[in-house]
Amino acid sequence: MATSQLTASMISSRNLASFEGFRLSSLQFPSISHLRMDTLTQKSFPRFVVKASTVSALKYTSIKPLGDRVLVKINEADEKSEGGIILPTTAQTKPQGGEVVAVGEGKSVGKSKVEISVKTGARVVYSKYIGTEVDFNGSKHLILKDDDIIGILETDEVKDLKPLNDRILIQVAQAEEKTAGGLFLTDATKDKPSIGTVIAVGPGSVDEKGNKRPLSVTPGNTVLYSKYAGNDFKAKDGFDYITLRASDVIAVLSQ
Structure with missing residues (x-):
């Protein structure tokens, strides 16, 4: 990239018009010895202005x-x-x-x-x-x-959660620790439980008229729900809980 050099002989009052609009920071002076310091005065550079600016982060x-x-x-x-x-x-x-x-x-x-x-x-x-x-x-x-x-x-107790909209809070059934043949299962081989007891339900979803539609399950129901749905919680009482939407509940179970 080419570098502009200024010498004292290049700077005169008749040439200053050609420098209008230039900022001092855009000019490079590779050798200061080429300039006579007594010529670098404000009078010699009437249109050269150096301005400092600061950028402040906006605070809302x-x-x-x-x-x-x-x-x-x-x-x-x-x-x-x-x-x-x-x-x-x-x-x-x-x-x-x-x-x-x-x-x-x-x-x-x-x-x-x-x-x-x-x-x-x-x-x-x-x-x-x-x-x-x-x-x-x-x-x-x-x-x-x-x-x-x-x-x-x-509170700090998951069982005290009050679900909103069409959400349901379920206490997850304990996973089977034995196979049908009586063998103990490791944590890695246990199937994720998809059965639990409904602890609390939300007020329901909103229909096209803006009214709440009550959910089809109630606290105390034993339900079957889709695997890998919802949000899991490990509670202080030692139980696992899950919150999911009513649409993720497949069936209500009874004995």
């Missing part, structure tokens, strides 16, 4: 979700295992819970207006890997749709 004081979206402050991931071992970032479980800090105005279904199912301040559980993560007020937040929220959980 509020975020207002639109439509049926909700802004949730994400719970901090545990930095220690149950045995007290510090976990690296890659080993930390992705948080699935947080506190609602703002809600949208709801959505329209037909001619009806459906409000958001949660209020500001509620502690909620949501599906993994959904929404848009943002940094706000020094904390990580998530903007997600109301329908992506599984339920409200105000």
